[in-house]
Amino acid sequence: MPERNIEFGKYGARGIKGHEAVARQLDALAGYIATPVTARRGLLARLHYLTRTDHAQQRAREAGLAVTDRTLKAWLDGKRSPSKANLERIEQAYRTVRRENVARYLLARLNREGRGTRVEIHPLNQSQVDRPRQRVVEFRTLNVRRWDQIVQAWSTGDDQGLDDAWVDQIIDLGSQWGQYEYVTTVGFAA
Structure with missing residues (x-):
């Protein structure tokens, strides 16, 4: 698949895969019990x-x-x-x-009867990357209308399926969608 990062972090960039950030946000929305299991x-x-x-x-x-x-x-x-x-x-x-x-x-x-949910994508952290090697990556928003595959993969714990479903959505960002494969955070609300 084009635009996939092969050596992420080679020059000091920091971030997490976009689908992991989505999984974290869905976990936050799931409302787990806050008290640890050890108590x-x-x-x-x-x-x-x-x-x-x-x-x-x-x-x-x-x-x-x-x-x-x-x-x-x-x-x-x-x-x-x-x-x-x-x-x-x-x-x-x-x-x-x-x-x-x-x-x-x-x-x-999240689907909101076909209207979808606005997703904020915060780009990767390039503060440790030398100036000549930094890319221009900016904050982006995207309206995701089809959450079915994302939520299905998240609920079953299918990491690869979640990655594929997330990439299918961020392709809508245009020709530079690969710059958002790694992010600092992804935000949305349900």
Whole structure:
């Protein structure tokens, strides 16, 4: 694909891939539990979220939380504490289930019945790049009308699919879209 950066950061530029910035923003919009899983309150909040219905429990098991009902009950009652590995599994299962639950809502909010959502793209940081090698890259805005592929890839954790979906959208910036493959941040609201 043309315009892809092969040696990003070779001369000191800093930034992250655009699709990673989009994933961060979608994660922020998903509204995860703020208390860490290592705190009792955060652990209980995640366990209640994952066990409140049979459907939620099934999705949690599919997402990697494979413990017995007896163990879950002991964790909820405070009789036992999960190991570090199980805390990571709980956090991962929680984030996976939460993404799946909010994906449909976010998709409707971002598409806005075909009107789309305005996205602000803040260019990469070139402060460490020597003057002769700096490119003229400026703040850009883009109205994204089709969020289906982006939200679908984000909700399933498909990093390559999210990258491809994001590149499909930034091509609308014109012939210099490759300058926005790496960015400082991407902002939008739902």
